[in-house]
Amino acid sequence: MKIGIIGGGSIGLLMASILAGHNNEITLYVRRVEQMETINKNGITIFPNKETYKVRSLLLDDIDLSDEMLLVCVKQYQLTDIYPFLLNSTCPLIFLQNGMGHIEDIQDFNFTNDVLLATSEHGAIRESDSIVRHTGKGHISIASLSGISSILDEIHSLLVNEDFPIKIEGDWFTMLARKLVINAVINPITAIFQVENGEIIKNPYLKKLSEQLCKEVCSVLQVDSLEHWNRVVSVASNTQNNHSSMKVDVFKRRRTEIDGILGYILKQGEVNFPYTSFAYNSIKALEWNYKQEVNLK
Amino acid sequence: MKIGIIGGGSIGLLMASILAGHNNEITLYVRRVEQMETINKNGITIFPNKETYKVRSLLLDDIDLSDEMLLVCVKQYQLTDIYPFLLNSTCPLIFLQNGMGHIEDIQDFNFTNDVLLATSEHGAIRESDSIVRHTGKGHISIASLSGISSILDEIHSLLVNEDFPIKIEGDWFTMLARKLVINAVINPITAIFQVENGEIIKNPYLKKLSEQLCKEVCSVLQVDSLEHWNRVVSVASNTQNNHSSMKVDVFKRRRTEIDGILGYILKQGEVNFPYTSFAYNSIKALEWNYKQEVNLK
Numbered sequence: 001m002k003i004g005i006i007g008g009g010s011i012g013l014l015m016a017s018i019l020a021g022h023n024n025e026i027t028l029y030v031r032r033v034e035q036m037e038t039i040n041k042n043g044i045t046i047f048p049n050k051e052t053y054k055v056r057s058l059l060l061d062d063i064d065l066s067d068e069m070l071l072v073c074v075k076q077y078q079l080t081d082i083y084p085f086l087l088n089s090t091c092p093l094i095f096l097q098n099g100m101g102h103i104e105d106i107q108d109f110n111f112t113n114d115v116l117l118a119t120s121e122h123g124a125i126r127e128s129d130s131i132v133r134h135t136g137k138g139h140i141s142i143a144s145l146s147g148i149s150s151i152l153d154e155i156h157s158l159l160v161n162e163d164f165p166i167k168i169e170g171d172w173f174t175m176l177a178r179k180l181v182i183n184a185v186i187n188p189i190t191a192i193f194q195v196e197n198g199e200i201i202k203n204p205y206l207k208k209l210s211e212q213l214c215k216e217v218c219s220v221l222q223v224d225s226l227e228h229w230n231r232v233v234s235v236a237s238n239t240q241n242n243h244s245s246m247k248v249d250v251f252k253r254r255r256t257e258i259d260g261i262l263g264y265i266l267k268q269g270e271v272n273f274p275y276t277s278f279a280y281n282s283i284k285a286l287e288w289n290y291k292q293e294v295n296l297k
Numbered sequence: 298m299k300i301g302i303i304g305g306g307s308i309g310l311l312m313a314s315i316l317a318g319h320n321n322e323i324t325l326y327v328r329r330v331e332q333m334e335t336i337n338k339n340g341i342t343i344f345p346n347k348e349t350y351k352v353r354s355l356l357l358d359d360i361d362l363s364d365e366m367l368l369v370c371v372k373q374y375q376l377t378d379i380y381p382f383l384l385n386s387t388c389p390l391i392f393l394q395n396g397m398g399h400i401e402d403i404q405d406f407n408f409t410n411d412v413l414l415a416t417s418e419h420g421a422i423r424e425s426d427s428i429v430r431h432t433g434k435g436h437i438s439i440a441s442l443s444g445i446s447s448i449l450d451e452i453h454s455l456l457v458n459e460d461f462p463i464k465i466e467g468d469w470f471t472m473l474a475r476k477l478v479i480n481a482v483i484n485p486i487t488a489i490f491q492v493e494n495g496e497i498i499k500n501p502y503l504k505k506l507s508e509q510l511c512k513e514v515c516s517v518l519q520v521d522s523l524e525h526w527n528r529v530v531s532v533a534s535n536t537q538n539n540h541s542s543m544k545v546d547v548f549k550r551r552r553t554e555i556d557g558i559l560g561y562i563l564k565q566g567e568v569n570f571p572y573t574s575f576a577y578n579s580i581k582a583l584e585w586n587y588k589q590e591v592n593l594k
Contacts, residue, residue, distance in 0.1 A: 192489070193582060205582035209575060274571030278506060285490060285502035292500075 001025070001158050004067035004091075006060065006082060008035050010124040010245075011096060012073035013132035017046040018164050020053035027067065029060045029085075035129040047133040060085045067091055069155065071118075076102050076260035083109055092151050094118050094142065098183050099260030100176050101267070106145065115145040116152065117172045119179040123242055136239060139165035143172035177221045181228040182235050183261050184217045185210050187246035188279040191256065192286070194247060198240025201233055213275040220268045220276070246283070253290040258283040298322070298455050301364035301388075303357065303379060305332050307421040307542075308393060309370035310429035314343040315461050317350035324364065326357045332426040344430040357382045364388055366452065368415075373399045373557035380406055389448050391415050391439065395480050396557030397473050398564070403442065412442040413449065414469045416476040420539055433536060436462035438476075440469035474518045478525040479532050480558050481514045482507050484543035485576040488553065489583070491544060495537025498530055510572040517565045517573070543580070550587040555580040 001024045005016045008030035020026045028044070030036050039057035046053070058064065060082070068091050074082055076097040083105075086093060092114040095106065106115060121138020144152055152168050160166045169175040189200055189210050200210045214232055218225035249256040262280040266273060298321045302313045305327035317323045325341075327333050336354035343350070355361065360382055366389050371379055373394040380402075383390060389411040392403065403412060418435020441449055449465050457463045466472040483494055486507050490496070497507045511529055515522035546553040559577040563570060 192579070193586075195586070199586075203582050203585050205578040205585055209578045209582070212571070212574070274509070275575060277509070278572060278575040281502040281506045282489070285500050285506070288500050288502055289490075289492070289496075 002064075002066060002068045003027070004029060004064060004070045006070060006072045006085075007074035007078070008032075008039070008057075008129065009073065009075070010126040010132055011120060011122070013044055013126055013130070014046070014122055014124040014134060015071055015073055015096075016055050017044040017051075017053045017132060019159065020044070020055050021051070021163070022159075022161050024159075026053075026055045027064055028055050028057045029063065030057055031060065032129075033059065038129040042130045045131045047127065047131065049134075063089065065089060069094065071096060075257055077255070077257070079105065086111065086113070089113060092116060092155065094155075095145075096120055096140075097260070098179065098257050099264050100180055101260045101264040103145070103172075103176070111146070114151045116142055116155070117145050117176060118142045119175055123239065125248070136242060139167050141167045141169050141175050143169040143175045145172050174223075177223050178228070178231065180221065180261065180264075181214060181217055181223070182232055183257075184265060184276075185214045185232050186236060187244045187256075188258065188262060188283050189213070190244040191246035191250045192279065192282045194251060196240060196247075197236045197242045197244060200236040202240075209275075213279055216273050216275045217262075217265055220265050220273060250283070250286050253293075256283055256287060258287070299361075299363060299365045300324070301326060301361060301367045302370055303367060303382075304370035304372075304375070305329075305336070305354075305426065306370065306372070307423040307429055308417060308419070310341055310423055310427070311343070311419055311421040311431060312368055312370055312393075313352050314341040314348075314350045314429060316456065317341070317352050319456075319458050319461070321456075323350075323352045324361055325352050325354045326360065327354055328357070329426075330356065335426040339427045342428045344424065344428065346431075360386065362386060366391065368393060372554055374552070374554070376402065383408065383410070386410060389413060389452065391452075392442075393417055393437075394557070395476065395554050396561050397477055398557045398561040400442070400469075400473070408443070411448045413439055413452070414442050414473060415439045416472055420536065422545070433539060436464050438464045438466050438472050440466040440472045442469050471520075474520050475525070475528065477518065477558065477561075478511060478514055478520070479529055480554075481562060481573075482511045482529050483533060484541045484553075485555065485559060485580050486510070487541040488543040488547045489576065489579045491548060493537060493544075494533045494539050494541055497533040499537075506572075510576055513570050513572045514559075514562055517562050517570060547580070547583050550590075553580055553584060555584070 003024050004027045005012050006029045016026050016028045036057040043052045043054045063085055071094045073096050076099050079102050094116040096118040119141045123136030125133045127133055156166050156168055186197055200206050214229045215225045218228050246256045262276050265276050300321050301324045302309050303326045313323050313325045333354040340349045340351045368391045370393050373396050376399050391413040393415040416438045420433030422430045424430055453463050453465055486497055497503050511526045512522045515525050543553045559573050562573050
């Protein structure tokens with residue numbers, strides 16, 4: 001299958017290398033000429049296996065209209081720059097982002113393509129422009145946002161293999177909400193305190209905080225709080241030595257995804273959501289601090 | 298005047314050296330023989346002036362019953378160890394602690410002495426067992442908790458001088474509440490984010506957090522929120538480059554005063570105080586983290 005993957009970050013590189021290994025013809029669309037050239041020269045190497053896959057890389061301006069599927073792997077806050085490039089495509093679009101803030105934008109865009117949404121349980125760290133470390137295996141969930149949903153079965157049968165488990169979900173909201181609750185609790189708490197995922201359940205005070213935050217986020221999303229808290233606990237336990245992406249972003253003084261995650265929750269009502277607001281403002285305060293440092297240089 | 302000062306921390310050392318300079322005979326009661334010997338040998342040196350004052354130091358077991366006043370300068374959580382030593386004293390007792398949690402204990406103790414409460418605006422850092430750095434001048438406020446309040450005027454006239462301004466307050470609750478709100482907002486926020494006091498008003502996200510926390514604490518204490526917020530802003534601005542004691546405690550991985558400050562607020566009701574609870578649990582989580590490190594060694 002000819003698959004275009006948009007975004008050369010950790011998840012884009014991971015998807016490209018996993019899918020390149022199974023008789024797919026992959027094009028990875030990136031923003032920087034430098035990364036494009038590196039990938040065209042070296043392929044993508046995936047650690048810890050150290051296997052290298054040949055992958056074609058292009059700039060997004062040169063999008064190949066013969067792609068049979070486009071997998072969009074950029075961060076939520078980068079999506080608005082991407083939409084215009086998708087307008088001439090006719091193949092199914094799969095959006096793989098955290099949060100839910102982008103769904104309304106996608107709906108407003110009225111794509112004529114089939115639009116699918118996905119969430120990923122994989123852990124990945126980008127080590128260079130063409131090297132990605134696969135830190136945790138999981139599965140990809142896919143649900144249909146618009147268009148015929150038979151496309152789901154088709155994609156599933158084309159892509160799924162033992163290295164790449166895929167779950168088909170009937171309802172995109174349930175699927176995204178599940179991921180959003182996990183991200184809304186584990187990401188900000190581990191980022192504020194700069195701890196590994198497991199601390200959320202080992203440190204009794206972080207556990208209390210996380211549980212309160214989880215309750216509030218679930219009440220906003222109108223999903224069952226206990227069920228989702230149990231899932232947070234199980235993810236924190238299964239990934240106890242992992243560093244959440246937001247923890248890494250704060251540590252590396254990069255922009256985080258907080259607006260797409262807790263920012264989205266805060267926008268859902270006029271009511272005051274104090275735990276959400278505390279955690280949101282904490283991450284924004286940390287970002288503001290390091291942005292100031294850059295400005296002072 | 299023969300004044301006994303209990304506690305060889307930053308405020309105890311500061312009070313001892315300031316009062317020693319004005320015809321008072323000071324005894325500083327400390328816990329460790331080592332500190333006692335150092336002070337008896339070297340006196341107390343106060344920076345940045347670099348003046349050294351001769352001060353007698355004793356262990357608390359050897360309390361001198363001819364002291365005409367006892368100024369208790371230990372942390373709130375150390376008070377329970379101190380009370381028994383005060384039982385044989387007859388002179389006025391002045392308690393200088395943050396928070397309000399200790400007041401009920403003092404009342405339960407039914408001291409027959411005159412009991413006064415004090416708050417301090419001075420900034421001080423203990424640099425060694427006999428060296429203290431005076432980082433910010435302010436005044437001491439004193440109010441009567443029990444006993445004849447004429448003692449206030451007496452103490453004021455005996456102690457006050459241009460280096461040591463003292464304000465007499467009519468109502469201890471108002472006086473302590475004022476200090477408590479300042480400590481409840483500036484201390485935890487600067488400690489969680491490891492920033493100087495001024496960041497509370499410079500960083501717009503910390504400002505939002507601090508304002509919400511202030512509102513909640515004021516509602517619990519039933520004091521005017523706007524009036525106290527303006528005071529927080531003014532203290533944060535006047536001490537913008539200072540490091541709060543809680544920030545320093547967390548940085549040095551020491552026990553903080555959080556239980557006496559936000560812990561006290563949380564105890565005031567069955568209602569959920571989310572901002573207070575978030576800030577409280579954050580500091581407890583940080584303390585728990587470094588206590589674990591010590592246990593693991």
